[in-house]
Amino acid sequence: MSLFLIAALPFLGALFPALLIRAGRNAAAASAGFTTFLAFVGLLLNAPAVLRGEVIQARLDWLPGLGLNTNFFLDGLGLLFAGLILGIGLLIILYARFYLSREDPMGQFYTYLLLFQGAMVGIVLSDNILLLLVFWELTSLSSFLLIGYWKHLPEGRQGARMALAVTGSGGLAMIAGMLILGHIVGSYDLTVILQHKEMIQASPLYLPALILILIGAFTKSAQFPFHFWLPHAMAAPTPVSAYLHSATMVKAGLFLMARMWPVLAGTPEWFYIVATTGLITMVLGAVIALFKDDLKALLAFSTVSHLGLITMLLGFGTKIAAVAAVFHIINHATFKAALFMSAGIIDHETHTRDIKRLGGLRFLMPITFTIALIACLSMAGLPPFNGFLSKEMMLEEAFHTSWMGSPYFIPGLAVFAALFSAAYSFRYIVHVFLGPKRHDYPAHPHDPGTGLWLAPAFLVFLVIAIGIGSNHIVGPLVSVAAGAVIGGELPYFSLKLWHGFTPALWMSLAAVTGGLLLLWLHPRLSKMWNAAPRPEAKVIFDSLLGTLTRASRGVTDALHNGSITRYSAIMVAFTIAISLYAYQSGVASEATRAVQQAGALPVIGWICLVSATGFIVLNHRNRLLALVLIGVVGLIVSLSFNYLSAPDLALTQISVEVVTIILMLLALNFLPKETPVESPLAIRARDAVIAIVAGTGVGGLIYALMTRDFSAPSISEFHLANSYKGGGGTNVVNVILVDFRGYDTFGEIIVLGIAALVIYALTEAILGSKVRAYLLNRKPDSPQDGDPHPLMMVVATRVMMPLALMVAAYIFFRGHNLPGGGFIAGLIAAIAMLMQYMASGFSWAAERQKVYYHGIIGSGVLIAAATGMGAWLAGQPFLTSAFGYLHWAPLEEFEWATAALFDLGVFLAVVGAVMLTLESLARLAWQPGMNSEHAMDINPARDDAAKLKEEV
Amino acid sequence: MNHLLIAPVVLPAIVAPFIIMVLRHHLSLQRIFSLACTVALLAITLILAVQAADGTVQVYELGNWPAPFGIVLVLDRLSALMLLLTSGLALAVVLYAIGSGWDARGRHFHALLQFQLMGILGAFLTGDAFNLFVFFEVLLIASYGLMIHGGGAKRLQAGVQYVVYNLLGSSLFLLALGTLYAVTGTLNMADLAVRVAELSPDDTALLRVGAVMLLLVFAIKAAVLPLHFWLPASYAYAPLPVAALFAIMTKVGAYAILRMYTLVFGPDVAATAGLVGDWLLPAAMLTLAVGALGVLGSREIGRLVAFGAITSMGTLLIAVALFTPQATAAALYYTVHSTLAAALLFLIADLVIERRGGAIIAQRPMAQTGLIATLFFVGAIAMAGMPPLSGFVGKLLVMDAARDHELVWYIWAVILAGSLITIIGLARAGSEIFWKSHDDSHIREAEPEIADDDTQVPPEEPAPNARALPFVACFALVGSLVLLTIFAGPMMDYTTATAAQLFDPNIYIDAVLRRAEQ
Numbered sequence A: 001m002s003l004f005l006i007a008a009l010p011f012l013g014a015l016f017p018a019l020l021i022r023a024g025r026n027a028a029a030a031s032a033g034f035t036t037f038l039a040f041v042g043l044l045l046n047a048p049a050v051l052r053g054e055v056i057q058a059r060l061d062w063l064p065g066l067g068l069n070t071n072f073f074l075d076g077l078g079l080l081f082a083g084l085i086l087g088i089g090l091l092i093i094l095y096a097r098f099y100l101s102r103e104d105p106m107g108q109f110y111t112y113l114l115l116f117q118g119a120m121v122g123i124v125l126s127d128n129i130l131l132l133l134v135f136w137e138l139t140s141l142s143s144f145l146l147i148g149y150w151k152h153l154p155e156g157r158q159g160a161r162m163a164l165a166v167t168g169s170g171g172l173a174m175i176a177g178m179l180i181l182g183h184i185v186g187s188y189d190l191t192v193i194l195q196h197k198e199m200i201q202a203s204p205l206y207l208p209a210l211i212l213i214l215i216g217a218f219t220k221s222a223q224f225p226f227h228f229w230l231p232h233a234m235a236a237p238t239p240v241s242a243y244l245h246s247a248t249m250v251k252a253g254l255f256l257m258a259r260m261w262p263v264l265a266g267t268p269e270w271f272y273i274v275a276t277t278g279l280i281t282m283v284l285g286a287v288i289a290l291f292k293d294d295l296k297a298l299l300a301f302s303t304v305s306h307l308g309l310i311t312m313l314l315g316f317g318t319k320i321a322a323v324a325a326v327f328h329i330i331n332h333a334t335f336k337a338a339l340f341m342s343a344g345i346i347d348h349e350t351h352t353r354d355i356k357r358l359g360g361l362r363f364l365m366p367i368t369f370t371i372a373l374i375a376c377l378s379m380a381g382l383p384p385f386n387g388f389l390s391k392e393m394m395l396e397e398a399f400h401t402s403w404m405g406s407p408y409f410i411p412g413l414a415v416f417a418a419l420f421s422a423a424y425s426f427r428y429i430v431h432v433f434l435g436p437k438r439h440d441y442p443a444h445p446h447d448p449g450t451g452l453w454l455a456p457a458f459l460v461f462l463v464i465a466i467g468i469g470s471n472h473i474v475g476p477l478v479s480v481a482a483g484a485v486i487g488g489e490l491p492y493f494s495l496k497l498w499h500g501f502t503p504a505l506w507m508s509l510a511a512v513t514g515g516l517l518l519l520w521l522h523p524r525l526s527k528m529w530n531a532a533p534r535p536e537a538k539v540i541f542d543s544l545l546g547t548l549t550r551a552s553r554g555v556t557d558a559l560h561n562g563s564i565t566r567y568s569a570i571m572v573a574f575t576i577a578i579s580l581y582a583y584q585s586g587v588a589s590e591a592t593r594a595v596q597q598a599g600a601l602p603v604i605g606w607i608c609l610v611s612a613t614g615f616i617v618l619n620h621r622n623r624l625l626a627l628v629l630i631g632v633v634g635l636i637v638s639l640s641f642n643y644l645s646a647p648d649l650a651l652t653q654i655s656v657e658v659v660t661i662i663l664m665l666l667a668l669n670f671l672p673k674e675t676p677v678e679s680p681l682a683i684r685a686r687d688a689v690i691a692i693v694a695g696t697g698v699g700g701l702i703y704a705l706m707t708r709d710f711s712a713p714s715i716s717e718f719h720l721a722n723s724y725k726g727g728g729g730t731n732v733v734n735v736i737l738v739d740f741r742g743y744d745t746f747g748e749i750i751v752l753g754i755a756a757l758v759i760y761a762l763t764e765a766i767l768g769s770k771v772r773a774y775l776l777n778r779k780p781d782s783p784q785d786g787d788p789h790p791l792m793m794v795v796a797t798r799v800m801m802p803l804a805l806m807v808a809a810y811i812f813f814r815g816h817n818l819p820g821g822g823f824i825a826g827l828i829a830a831i832a833m834l835m836q837y838m839a840s841g842f843s844w845a846a847e848r849q850k851v852y853y854h855g856i857i858g859s860g861v862l863i864a865a866a867t868g869m870g871a872w873l874a875g876q877p878f879l880t881s882a883f884g885y886l887h888w889a890p891l892e893e894f895e896w897a898t899a900a901l902f903d904l905g906v907f908l909a910v911v912g913a914v915m916l917t918l919e920s921l922a923r924l925a926w927q928p929g930m931n932s933e934h935a936m937d938i939n940p941a942r943d944d945a946a947k948l949k950e951e952v
Numbered sequence B: 001m002n003h004l005l006i007a008p009v010v011l012p013a014i015v016a017p018f019i020i021m022v023l024r025h026h027l028s029l030q031r032i033f034s035l036a037c038t039v040a041l042l043a044i045t046l047i048l049a050v051q052a053a054d055g056t057v058q059v060y061e062l063g064n065w066p067a068p069f070g071i072v073l074v075l076d077r078l079s080a081l082m083l084l085l086t087s088g089l090a091l092a093v094v095l096y097a098i099g100s101g102w103d104a105r106g107r108h109f110h111a112l113l114q115f116q117l118m119g120i121l122g123a124f125l126t127g128d129a130f131n132l133f134v135f136f137e138v139l140l141i142a143s144y145g146l147m148i149h150g151g152g153a154k155r156l157q158a159g160v161q162y163v164v165y166n167l168l169g170s171s172l173f174l175l176a177l178g179t180l181y182a183v184t185g186t187l188n189m190a191d192l193a194v195r196v197a198e199l200s201p202d203d204t205a206l207l208r209v210g211a212v213m214l215l216l217v218f219a220i221k222a223a224v225l226p227l228h229f230w231l232p233a234s235y236a237y238a239p240l241p242v243a244a245l246f247a248i249m250t251k252v253g254a255y256a257i258l259r260m261y262t263l264v265f266g267p268d269v270a271a272t273a274g275l276v277g278d279w280l281l282p283a284a285m286l287t288l289a290v291g292a293l294g295v296l297g298s299r300e301i302g303r304l305v306a307f308g309a310i311t312s313m314g315t316l317l318i319a320v321a322l323f324t325p326q327a328t329a330a331a332l333y334y335t336v337h338s339t340l341a342a343a344l345l346f347l348i349a350d351l352v353i354e355r356r357g358g359a360i361i362a363q364r365p366m367a368q369t370g371l372i373a374t375l376f377f378v379g380a381i382a383m384a385g386m387p388p389l390s391g392f393v394g395k396l397l398v399m400d401a402a403r404d405h406e407l408v409w410y411i412w413a414v415i416l417a418g419s420l421i422t423i424i425g426l427a428r429a430g431s432e433i434f435w436k437s438h439d440d441s442h443i444r445e446a447e448p449e450i451a452d453d454d455t456q457v458p459p460e461e462p463a464p465n466a467r468a469l470p471f472v473a474c475f476a477l478v479g480s481l482v483l484l485t486i487f488a489g490p491m492m493d494y495t496t497a498t499a500a501q502l503f504d505p506n507i508y509i510d511a512v513l514r515r516a517e518q
Helices: A003-023 A025-051 A076-099 A106-125 A129-147 A154-185 A197-202 A206-220 A229-235 A238-247 A249-264 A268-290 A295-316 A319-350 A366-380 A386-399 A409-432 A450-473 A475-486 A503-531 A537-559 A564-584 A600-619 A623-643 A647-668 A681-706 A716-727 A732-740 A742-767 A771-776 A791-814 A822-840 A842-847 A853-873 A898-925 A945-951 B007-021 B027-052 B077-100 B109-125 B129-147 B153-184 B189-198 B205-221 B231-237 B240-246 B249-263 B277-297 B301-322 B325-356 B369-384 B390-401 B408-438 B469-486 B488-502 B506-513
Strands: A056-058 A072-074 A883-886 A894-897 B058-061 B072-075
Touching (some): A025 A056, A072 A076, A072 A106, A076 A106, A076 A475, A106 A129, A129 A229, A129 A249, A154 A197, A197 A249, A206 A268, A249 A295, A249 A475, A268 A409, A295 A319, A295 A386, A366 A409, A564 B205, A647 A732, A732 A898, A742 A898, B007 B109, B027 B109, B058 B506, B072 B506, B077 B249, B077 B488, B109 B249, B153 B205, B205 B277, B249 B488, B301 B325, B390 B408, B390 B469
16 A cells, blocks of 8 residues: 555544544444554555565655655654554554543544544654654644543643643754754755765764754653653543553654664764663653552653663664664553553543552452553563563663763663662552452442453553564564664564573562562652652643743733834834934935025025924924914925925815814814823933934935935936826826826825725714713813804805805816816815805705715716726726817817816815715714704894794 | 736726715625625736746836836736735635624725725735835725724724824835935836946935835834834734734735835845845844744733734744745745735634633633634644644745854744744633633633623624634635645745746846837
8 A cells, every 4th residue: 555545544534533423433433443444454565565674665746845745655663663553543442432431522532543643654654854844743733632632621731731832842843953954964855864874973063953853852752851741641531641652652752763863873972862861761750650649640650761761772872772672662562552551441440540549459350450460560571571571672781881981870770760660560560459459449340341451452462472472473573673773784683581691681680679679668668759859840841831921921011012102112213223224334425416595485484384393392282272283384384385386286285284174173072172191201201302313314314315316317307298298288297196197196096085984984883882972962171152153154155165166176177287186176175065064064064965975985986997997998008098189169179188087086086085074073073952954053034033032 | 918917906996986886785785796806806816826927027007108107017926926815815804704794893894895905906016116105005094994893992992003003104105215216216116126226336325214214114014023013902903804804914014025125125236235134134033032922922812813923924024034035935935824824813713702702711612612623723733833734834944945044043943932932822722712611610701801892793693603604714714725735836836936036126127117128
């Protein structure tokens, strides 16, 4: 079967349980089991070739530019691991079917399990280290789901997050390591990398790569000081623990070290980092395991210890140690999976995992007892079980290894760890199964149904079989797997029980004897252990994470405190700093233009401008006054446009001024008259400094720009030359607006239209909220004059209305050739209508307003767009204008230009936008009793004058 | 001249006023037209992307005025990619907004949305610096309208900050354009490129000021630290489907940086040397760091996603700031990924908020909790850049591209540490929201967060669990992320070609200024 299919099958299979759970739990379990079985069979089909020494490859390009490709290969090591993953996976699926209760969502469980399984298979089959990273992180993610499967348990949630944080961070470090490794070799393909030992070890980047990759491996394989997540992951359902911590997740780190062994091992760095870490982990795990009363915790720390053992063996860097490591991986997987399952059975049947509440179970649960006994003796390293064989090999290797020149250090500690290992194994038997029967079990214990004990029974069968007939049963597999690890000639080894009276045998004997002694001493030692202060990893981790979370919350909240003043201050200050830097680091040229003499008029204007601005600064808290002063500034700006021969700009500016001031006055109506002082003096001083520097900077910049010429002729010369010839108008400003850059204008009228729509939508939102009540009951905060619609003003505005509209029309039509145009005309027309609203009242004016402003805006934009699109009919680009001359009988010959139609769009959009804004503001101001049928509150010509007088 | 070039601007510019004029009171018709317009935009941009894929640069001279005197639209690979991304994203957002009923919670949602699209698409298409300003205004004002859609005190407050901050940015934009025009006498980008390259080395100071101010404007849009302050609150308090659309808005800033600083102020231009990388790279790294801390420190899911968006902008801008073809190719891949991922997560956050409020605390299980939890898990994987989704590929690409930079160790450290903190933060949030709800001992009642306004959920709305369309939108985004992952190879071929085109600006300049014909 293709490697692609083997790798993909678990992922495809993950879909089924989630769907089939509706057909029942058996269907879900069967679908999971079936896909796993298929993948397993597929693997076995490839086994003969691999055992012959072939390497099976499957390659598919994914992202060749990066070197990330879906390349798989299957060699001895891959076969071993994939076999373990899929084989034990099958047993776990069987076991879990009977372990999980009715309340547990089993479909989810199998889906997560198969996702995890797929990720693991992916790791061990990857021929590309980037692809391996993908699967590596996938195991972190899927194990997160598995560990947190019982989401109602806080331990499950915390354990899942801890595992994700630790293994995920290791994975991230490994990303960097793998990138470096790939960089050294120039390829991310494992098969290539594995052939470049010298190149890698000679590289100056070898050590960083090694450390980063090892962090990944150590976190995954729970090596000290990252070991703490593993016991907390025990909050998962037992099938998960059995799977993750015997055969898969934690073995991924070992797999990686074994995989990289040919190129990374053999250096002193490797030895001291890996072997030492392994040794410490082995000792630490074994010691702690002895003092754990929770069955799964005991097994968890024993797992840590055994992982340390294998890590240490790989760290030795000798070939025979690597063989021992591979062999122990197999053995540990078998007995530890069986033990976890037995612990799960005990938990399932007695409802407790606390050793202190157990004992005497051998009579009540004989089958479980047999299974646990065999597995435990194997774990303790007693013959004739498989654990004995690999432990002998380990001790033999330890005996021959010296550490920092000391020949006793490693053997001594190895025996010490083996001693504790034996002790906790015995404890599992003695304190749980032996001893008198008790009467206070939380539930009545009995052996479980076949479904639960079948899987562990099969595993202990393997424990015995490998122990007795190892050379025949696993010999070829160990050879080919170890051969893949070593990547060269296999050393001589023999997997058998009796090697003669070797040092290892004496060490083993010492360990077992010492183990029995320790168990005898256990009650006393346990008291001492519990009394002794020791660092609790979870507490440290939680406080670290808590500190990090609080710190980030603190930093985030302090940075983003919601003060727009500060945000703006930072922005402006940053802009000043960067702009100054840019200026400083460039070369400033001499001014090329002479400064002109200022006449009296400009100086007066300048003084007005500056003093108005100064007054704004002084009086900005009085909002009305500030608005008036802003009006002054606007007026001076318009005048200076006029003075500088820009009548179009002057006209635009002044009409914009009028409209905005009126609208802002209306808005001020809803605001307090005074701006309160909100920030302390220091902050205001800071802001003042920033403002002054920024203002000076902008002033200086503009001065510098105005005293220099363009570096090349400006494009405006073209506009001047082509305005009449190509645009049909002599007013260049207007031709630029509606023709040369009509597209900009098109955008800008849309901006205006959107602004009005937004104000309208905002008004709707406000009127639909609680604010409406406030608005309706709002009282004016100063006395009103009592005549909101004075007679004189009403009359005057009505007279002016046709005049103003006429002016607007005039301005509009002359626009193309003389100062004017749609924009200005629109503003003037809008002002004319605005005046009606102001003078005669909103409701009076609105009644006479037949066209919706939305429609006016829309039609304006549409007319402009349609004009632009009209050019398509002539095969010209959008907004291409045409013009010509018409002669109608009573009229003089006149010019027409499509640009005028465009300008009409502008006109309408402007009128609509201004009026919609006004209408929205007016709706906010509406209060009951404001409706009046009459324009004027006091009108002598009215028939009901008398009645009104009475009311008043 | 290919009139299809202008269609992405003109089509929404017609549909939106039509909706305002005719369909103002017919929500269902608005939905149909808005959706149809978005689908049409997707089709148009797809055709344009196919046209641009062969490497030709198409120019559309508006008003038939030749560059640099009139305004031109320019379609190259980069614009085409951004156009397609925008319209694809828009389709998901429109579907979601219709399905969730968000579009009914205020006025003019669809018209504003179409205007928004017009602004974004126009900004990607234009070849004129001032016209870029105009379209920035269009998208800003439309985005403001969308942001405060539905009202509510907190949203309006955030909206004011958003608009004030961005108006500051707009003023700076004008100042920058004024400076550039005063120095060079032109506004067309290609022409600017020519003139900047010919500028005398004795007269660079003012140009540098203009160039860097322009960069700052784009940096504001791209939410680069310390110019990102507008983003967290406005994205978190905006209607989240709108925030999902805004995922493209930060990319407008990144796009503009890429465009201007490869075309006009490219790495080879002596006059503006050292203006970008010197501070943009450290700033981008800070952005990433602050974003990641924000993810971990958020108390509210909308804010969490907003900080996630900042984090992804950090990664993206690191790649942009390297200014090599390889890094730019990576940045473009990451752009597509991070836009889709952030949008997805915003939509998921909205699903959560609609059902149980946004606070990251345990509450009673909500409707469809399993489905939403799955979506959140997938979205979180995408955002944190974990395998197997495109975020991981993108992260690898960015890291790989940084390899030869002198700060490589810092860059890698920041990216990886940022990922870790993001992962922890997302895991925390997911565990609190989705897992703890099954643990009766931890359930707390929601504190009113944004729920202080009564306008948000009109009572006549049917219960949110009856609707399928929001999930369709979410799964469409998930699907696009999956495709982006699977077809990473072809995608990278495209972005590599795009980067090559960007770093050879003469193709662009020749096409715009018709130099080949002269």
